[in-house]
Amino acid sequence: MEKNLDFDKIENRRNTKSLKYDFAKKKGMPEDVLPLWVADMDFQTSSYIKEALNHYIQKGIFGYSEVQTSYFEIVRDWMKRHHEWNIEEKWLVKTPGVVFALAMAVRAFTNPGDHVMIQSPVYYPFSEVIKNNGRQVVSSDLVLKEDHRYHIDFKDFEKKLIENDVKLFLLCNPHNPVARVWTKQELEMIGDLCLKHSVMVVSDEIHADFVFKGKHQVFANIKEAYKNITVTCTSPSKTFNLAGLQISNIIIADPKMRRAFRKEIQAAGAGLLNTCGLIACEAAYTKGEVWYEEMKKYVEANIQYTKEYVQKNLPGVTMIDHEGTYLVWLDFRKTGFSHEELEKKIIYEARLWLDSGAIFGNCGRGFQRINVACPRATLKEALKRIQMIL
Numbered sequence: 277m278e279k280n281l282d283f284d285k286i287e288n289r290r291n292t293k294s295l296k297y298d299f300a301k302k303k304g305m306p307e308d309v310l311p312l313w314v315a316d317m318d319f320q321t322s323s324y325i326k327e328a329l330n331h332y333i334q335k336g337i338f339g340y341s342e343v344q345t346s347y348f349e350i351v352r353d354w355m356k357r358h359h360e361w362n363i364e365e366k367w368l369v370k371t372p373g374v375v376f377a378l379a380m381a382v383r384a385f386t387n388p389g390d391h392v393m394i395q396s397p398v399y400y401p402f403s404e405v406i407k408n409n410g411r412q413v414v415s416s417d418l419v420l421k422e423d424h425r426y427h428i429d430f431k432d433f434e435k436k437l438i439e440n441d442v443k444l445f446l447l448c449n450p451h452n453p454v455a456r457v458w459t460k461q462e463l464e465m466i467g468d469l470c471l472k473h474s475v476m477v478v479s480d481e482i483h484a485d486f487v488f489k490g491k492h493q494v495f496a497n498i499k500e501a502y503k504n505i506t507v508t509c510t511s512p513s514k515t516f517n518l519a520g521l522q523i524s525n526i527i528i529a530d531p532k533m534r535r536a537f538r539k540e541i542q543a544a545g546a547g548l549l550n551t552c553g554l555i556a557c558e559a560a561y562t563k564g565e566v567w568y569e570e571m572k573k574y575v576e577a578n579i580q581y582t583k584e585y586v587q588k589n590l591p592g593v594t595m596i597d598h599e600g601t602y603l604v605w606l607d608f609r610k611t612g613f614s615h616e617e618l619e620k621k622i623i624y625e626a627r628l629w630l631d632s633g634a635i636f637g638n639c640g641r642g643f644q645r646i647n648v649a650c651p652r653a654t655l656k657e658a659l660k661r662i663q664m665i666l
């Protein structure tokens with residue numbers, strides 16, 4: 277039976293090498309800030325995952341490892357069950373994390389100096405992996421409309437593809453930080469433009485298991501032609517809170533693309549994976565269903581709580597309509613604070629460590645991203661602290 281279903285429990289994560297809890301001072305924050313920034317959860321993972329890892333650790337031998345077909349079958353069954361996607365064994369390439377895979381894709385499918393397109397505001401490593409590999413970032417910024425949702429300006433999207441001779445597009449679906457779950461129609465418009473202009477796509481679907489409105493569409497699965505231009509990034513790490521174990525399952529159907537991608541991994545000397553990640557993934561996808569469903573309900577209730585709290589108690593703050601991910605995007609621009617004032621108030625008066633909107637691109641100034649995958653009491657405390665500074 278699943279044992280870790282008490283999501284109200286406050287875990288002490290201090291002194292656990294936690295990036296979220298133990299590095300405030302090093303990162304220039306007051307030591308006592310309440311952290312709701314980086315995307316990991318304050319919940320213990322499934323007890324089945326703990327058991328599987330305990331079993332492995334008890335052996336006391338930590339040699340090199342690889343997986344058999346059964347690993348692929350487990351990943352395949354999860355994708356089929358949750359996302360109606362049938363993948364083949366040869367399509368699977370495992371990597372130590374999704375950001376690593378993004379970097380490998382940039383290196384495999386573009387040349388130094390080429391333009392790679394993103395949609396700001398977006399998860400900041402998207403632009404980092406482009407710049408750090410000597411490529412150029414071009415953004416077709418998302419547009420926030422009256423309905424409190426972000427939209428794609430398809431005219432601008434196509435114009436930027438053409439003007440910059442873009443070779444690769446990094447799609448974030450669901451989109452962190454604006455919480456959109458792209459519709460099939462939107463994805464088809466993206467896909468058709470990419471096909472028309474010979475642009476390859478990396479579809480980062482790490483948040484696919486957190487969809488609260490609408491339905492997650494695997495981009496590569498919408499049309500046969502998309503499958504042949506796409507690298508799909510998946511991982512149990514967000515879903516089961518395994519980010520520290522560095523495991524992701526990258527799906528590439530096209531043999532030429534797969535070869536180029538694998539070649540970059542070889543060049544980086546990163547052929548093997550952390551055994552704990554492989555073991556955790558197997559346990560998560562075979563035995564973690566109850567934990568996942570319950571955790572998702574809890575997070576959904578946190579999102580609803582945040583929405584109501586913002587409406588009732590945070591004048592000038594708007595919560596962007598939330599469709600997916602456990603990262604909520606708050607618009608503070610009507611509070612009257614400048615971006616810099618807001619930052620100072622959040623950190624030094626509210627003593628909160630959130631993710632500043634500006635790190636996701638210039639168009640994120642005046643926004644804050646708040647991670648609501650935490651006990652309700654932690655969330656309540658954070659929202660109360662925001663209320664106090666307004």
Ligand SMILES: Cc1ncc(COP(=O)(O)O)c(C=O)c1O
Pocket residue numbers: 315372373374375376399448452480482483511513519522523524
């Ligand atoms: C869109 C997106 N991609 C990738 C990652 C991180 O992936 P990994 O830890 O596997 O590198 C995150 C984490 O927040 C994310 O939001």
